[in-house]
Amino acid sequence: MKKVNENSCHMCMPMGGIFSFKGVEKSMVILHGSQGCATYMRRHIAEHFNEPVDVASSSLNEKGTIYGGEKNLKQGLDNVIKIYNPKFIGVLTTCLAETIGEDVDRIVSAYLKEKGLVHLSAAAVSTPGYGGSHSEGYLKACHQIVAALAKKSPGHNKINVIVPNISPADIREIKRILNIMGVDFTLFPDYSNTLDQSFVKPYQKMPTGGTKISDIQSMSGAVATVQTVLTAGKQPTAGAYLEKEFGVPLYETPIPLGLENTDIFLNTVKRITGKEIPRSLGEERGRLLDAMIDSHKYNFQGRSILFGDPELVLAAVGVCLENGVFPVVVASGSKNTRLQQLLQPRFNQLNREACFLTGADFVSIREKAVEYKANIAIGSSEGKYLTEKEGIPLVRFGFPIHDRVGGQRLLSVGYNGTAMFLDRITNTLLENKLNNYRRKMYESFYRGENKELIGAELRWKE
Amino acid sequence: MSVFEPGSIVEERKDFIHTKGRQKKSLKCDSDSIAGCVSQRACVYCGARVVLNPVTDAVHLVHGPIGCASYTWDIRGSLSSGSELYRNSFSTDLQEEDVIFGGEKKLTAAIDQLVEKYPTKLVFVYATCIVGVIGDDLEAVCKNASLRHGIEVIPVESSGFIGNKAAGYRAACHALLRLINSGVNQDNNKVEKIPMSVNYLGDFNLAGEAWIIQNYLHPLGIKVNTNFTGDSTYRSLKDAPKASLNIIQCAGSMAFLAKEMEEMFGIPYMNISFLGVEDTSGSLLRIAEFFNSHKAVKAAEELINREEEIVKPLIEGYRREFQGKKAAVYVGGGFKAISLIKQFREIGIEVVMVGTQTGRPEEYETISDMVEEGTVVLDDANPTELEKFMMEKEAHLLVGGVKERPLAYKLGIAFIDHNHDRKHPLSGFAGAVNFAGEVYSTLCSPVWKYLK
Numbered sequence: 030m031k032k033v034n035e036n037s038c039h040m041c042m043p044m045g046g047i048f049s050f051k052g053v054e055k056s057m058v059i060l061h062g063s064q065g066c067a068t069y070m071r072r073h074i075a076e077h078f079n080e081p082v083d084v085a086s087s088s089l090n091e092k093g094t095i096y097g098g099e100k101n102l103k104q105g106l107d108n109v110i111k112i113y114n115p116k117f118i119g120v121l122t123t124c125l126a127e128t129i130g131e132d133v134d135r136i137v138s139a140y141l142k143e144k145g146l147v148h149l150s151a152a153a154v155s156t157p158g159y160g161g162s163h164s165e166g167y168l169k170a171c172h173q174i175v176a177a178l179a180k181k182s183p184g185h186n187k188i189n190v191i192v193p194n195i196s197p198a199d200i201r202e203i204k205r206i207l208n209i210m211g212v213d214f215t216l217f218p219d220y221s222n223t224l225d226q227s228f229v230k231p232y233q234k235m236p237t238g239g240t241k242i243s244d245i246q247s248m249s250g251a252v253a254t255v256q257t258v259l260t261a262g263k264q265p266t267a268g269a270y271l272e273k274e275f276g277v278p279l280y281e282t283p284i285p286l287g288l289e290n291t292d293i294f295l296n297t298v299k300r301i302t303g304k305e306i307p308r309s310l311g312e313e314r315g316r317l318l319d320a321m322i323d324s325h326k327y328n329f330q331g332r333s334i335l336f337g338d339p340e341l342v343l344a345a346v347g348v349c350l351e352n353g354v355f356p357v358v359v360a361s362g363s364k365n366t367r368l369q370q371l372l373q374p375r376f377n378q379l380n381r382e383a384c385f386l387t388g389a390d391f392v393s394i395r396e397k398a399v400e401y402k403a404n405i406a407i408g409s410s411e412g413k414y415l416t417e418k419e420g421i422p423l424v425r426f427g428f429p430i431h432d433r434v435g436g437q438r439l440l441s442v443g444y445n446g447t448a449m450f451l452d453r454i455t456n457t458l459l460e461n462k463l464n465n466y467r468r469k470m471y472e473s474f475y476r477g478e479n480k481e482l483i484g485a486e487l488r489w490k491e
Numbered sequence: 492m493s494v495f496e497p498g499s500i501v502e503e504r505k506d507f508i509h510t511k512g513r514q515k516k517s518l519k520c521d522s523d524s525i526a527g528c529v530s531q532r533a534c535v536y537c538g539a540r541v542v543l544n545p546v547t548d549a550v551h552l553v554h555g556p557i558g559c560a561s562y563t564w565d566i567r568g569s570l571s572s573g574s575e576l577y578r579n580s581f582s583t584d585l586q587e588e589d590v591i592f593g594g595e596k597k598l599t600a601a602i603d604q605l606v607e608k609y610p611t612k613l614v615f616v617y618a619t620c621i622v623g624v625i626g627d628d629l630e631a632v633c634k635n636a637s638l639r640h641g642i643e644v645i646p647v648e649s650s651g652f653i654g655n656k657a658a659g660y661r662a663a664c665h666a667l668l669r670l671i672n673s674g675v676n677q678d679n680n681k682v683e684k685i686p687m688s689v690n691y692l693g694d695f696n697l698a699g700e701a702w703i704i705q706n707y708l709h710p711l712g713i714k715v716n717t718n719f720t721g722d723s724t725y726r727s728l729k730d731a732p733k734a735s736l737n738i739i740q741c742a743g744s745m746a747f748l749a750k751e752m753e754e755m756f757g758i759p760y761m762n763i764s765f766l767g768v769e770d771t772s773g774s775l776l777r778i779a780e781f782f783n784s785h786k787a788v789k790a791a792e793e794l795i796n797r798e799e800e801i802v803k804p805l806i807e808g809y810r811r812e813f814q815g816k817k818a819a820v821y822v823g824g825g826f827k828a829i830s831l832i833k834q835f836r837e838i839g840i841e842v843v844m845v846g847t848q849t850g851r852p853e854e855y856e857t858i859s860d861m862v863e864e865g866t867v868v869l870d871d872a873n874p875t876e877l878e879k880f881m882m883e884k885e886a887h888l889l890v891g892g893v894k895e896r897p898l899a900y901k902l903g904i905a906f907i908d909h910n911h912d913r914k915h916p917l918s919g920f921a922g923a924v925n926f927a928g929e930v931y932s933t934l935c936s937p938v939w940k941y942l943k
Binding site for chain 2: 069075078080084091094106108111157158234
């Protein structure tokens with residue numbers, strides 16, 4: 030059995046948790062652990078979003094590690110409040126705090142009581158770096174935030190929309206779609222502004238945006254929750270919490286990315302709210318269909334490899350399948366088995382096979398990509414090595430995107446976003462083909478180096 | 492308690508900040524970051540990793556949970572003339588059961604698997620926070636693996652919480668010393684020295700910078716014996732005792748190693764700097780003079796004349812564009828900050844704020860002597876302080892790393908990357924032109940006029 034991870038395809042739990050907290054208005058995160066964790070994660074996030082990302086640390090030293098870090102954490106909270114004046118504080122643990130056995134829940138509630146900070150809410154989330162990937166950390170923090178804030182509230186006519194880690198542009202698009210439909214909603218977590226601020230003067234250290242705390246509090250009185258997460262498996266989610274504690278019906282859908290998935294999302298919202306899908310969205314759907322037809326032949330030459338957060342991979346595989354860019358390797362660094370369970374029937378239906386990898390690293394992904402003759406990769410920047418070493422072009426999608434600008438602006442959801450996502454895939458296939466075909470044909474036919482069936486390009490499966 | 496005070500400085504931070512001319516007292520530095528202040532600093536592991544990672548043909552194995560390895564995978568711009576092994580990120584990816592029952596078995600298995608798959612003579616095993624807490628006996632595991640495979644398996648004691656980034660530099664130097672020393676069983680001082688040869692310490696070959704310097708020294712008849720650690724290998728590091736002189740670029744990370752090598756192998760050392768025209772020329776001359784060779788000095792003078800003739804008019808051209816501009820500096824080490832102040836002086840820009848993550852007392856003294864009255868000097872700063880002082884001092888430009896860049900841009904301030912992940916050299920004469928050119932590209936961009 031493999032005992033070493035070679036080039037990781039996932040990050041650690043607190044990293045995911047930071048995103049969830051950045052989606053709450055005026056919230057500030059402190060990591061309980063040594064200084065490096067906060068700094069590394071800030072660096073990672075800042076490079077993708079090109080945004081300042083302030084995350085505090087309790088900066089545990091040797092003494093705190095041996096005798097307990099309560100004093101450090103309390104001092105950290107003091108300073109965070111003094112410098113940032115947050116409305117909401119997220120405390121995430123790191124490996125270190127978990128291992129020395131810090132009872133962060135107790136420390137935080139004791140702290141708020143001691144200081145008489147009644148106006149301030151906080152949520153402590155246990156996110157040991159060895160407890161799962163960033164994807165699990167994200168969902169866990171969403172769950173804990175809702176659990177900390179939601180109170181029994183009178184019923185109202187809004188729906189809750191809970192999203193996984195998609196781009197700020199994606200979040201804005203989902204909000205646009207819901208607004209076009211005339212739906213009242215609370216979208217959580219909403220970091221579309223906090224991690225993609227417009228340029229304003231003076232600079233806002235605590236950017237406006239994020240789901241309003243009052244809205245999260247009253248998610249309990251919503252008509253229903255639409256949670257665009259299917260891969261959580263047994264992990265408790267915010268949507269499930271609202272259903273269990275407050276009886277808010279939960280509808281689980283895939284991310285509205287892809288024609289079928291967007292249909293599912295819109296129809297779910299329609300069913301819940303009774304709102305019609307307006308003509309303009311119908312036109313967007315028609316335009317996507319038109320785009321799919323325009324590019325279908327190019328796409329049919331794609332043999333894709335997808336990797337990253339299970340939920341994002343699930344949606345992107347959907348786009349590949351409905352466009353004939355057949356996935357040959359489907360991988361996640363998370364040890365998530367739901368992904369394969371969800372996708373297997375679709376592959377069976379198409380009489381196609383793909384190689385599924387869970388808990389994958391990039392060495393295994395690369396091996397399989399070569400073995401299965403992939404010619405396009407879809408996922409984060411870390412996939413650049415597939416290009417560098419194996420010549421497989423990469424469509425950047427998800428997090429992190431460190432080697433290009435605009436990761437935060439990548440739009441992939443809804444009919445419009447899907448068309449843009451599909452164009453990125455198709456154009457990558459085209460670029461690769463056009464860059465290589467003169468040389469390839471010359472070598473194959475003129476020089477006679479083609480050992481395979483002469484002239485054969487398109488074949489059913491391989 | 493005192494709640495929100497906009498723009499105020501946290502009480503515990505006051506001794507870390509100093510405005511030149513206001514009070515004559517030394518700056519507090521080299522201590523742990525203060526909780527909740529959003530320090531820009533990383534950890535011990537980070538310090539060790541930046542120093543050792545450029546060793547190209549080593550397996551760099553991070554013993555810990557996945558994050559530490561994830562966040563450091565090939566994020567540095569160190570180039571290699573040979574092996575690419577160092578560009579991989581290996582982790583034992585500790586899980587909960589490993590934390591409970593100990594990670595030694597997993598580490599042993601990981602080393603075995605890696606060594607089998609990637610033939611190498613050298614493995615560095617980095618300890619992360621968790622390893623220090625659960626008490627895995629890294630020393631024993633590495634020793635056994637070393638005997639089993641007949642290669643060097645060297646533990647790097649870099650648990651994140653045992654100090655700050657500077658402690659990581661120290662840990663890296665210890666690991667390097669172990670590598671250099673093992674197997675040298677004769678009287679170390681008797682290692683035969685290569686005449687006119689130097690070890691170049693503290694250059695990580697970002698964007699080929701070590702190669703640029705090598706090309707300067709070669710015509711002077713001076714051989715670079717070993718580079719620490721940019722583009723270095725197991726073999727080249729082993730050969731380090733043969734040099735006649737150690738020259739140190741990044742003093743923060745390498746001063747300790749140089750002192751130790753002087754004691755062990757009798758190699759004298761000299762601080763040099765290849766950042767900026769003035770420093771580059773001065774350093775080349777000093778190195779040539781050290782060897783007491785008229786020929787080398789003459790060659791250095793020729794090279795300096797030739798390069799300066801090309802470079803100076805270019806820089807002068809830029810300099811004219813920069814009149815009245817003010818810069819802020821926030822970088823990793825004190826040495827780099829000092830060099831930058833000089834470099835800004837060369838291009839006619841005044842530095843109004845200087846900070847570092849890990850500067851040492853003597854470096855802050857030097858900085859304080861160099862800068863103008865009213866310049867703010869700060870150790871281990873955070874975004875709030877950077878914002879406050881850049882605004883107060885009306886800086887037009889910030890030099891820093893990845894985390895500082897978005898802050899500068901959000902404030903409408905130009906920015907220079909002086910980080911490990913940059914893709915253009917800033918060393919030597921070519922680097923000095925690149926620096927001025929980069930300043931120009933950001934300071935004089937049309938974008939700023941739309942922000943008024």
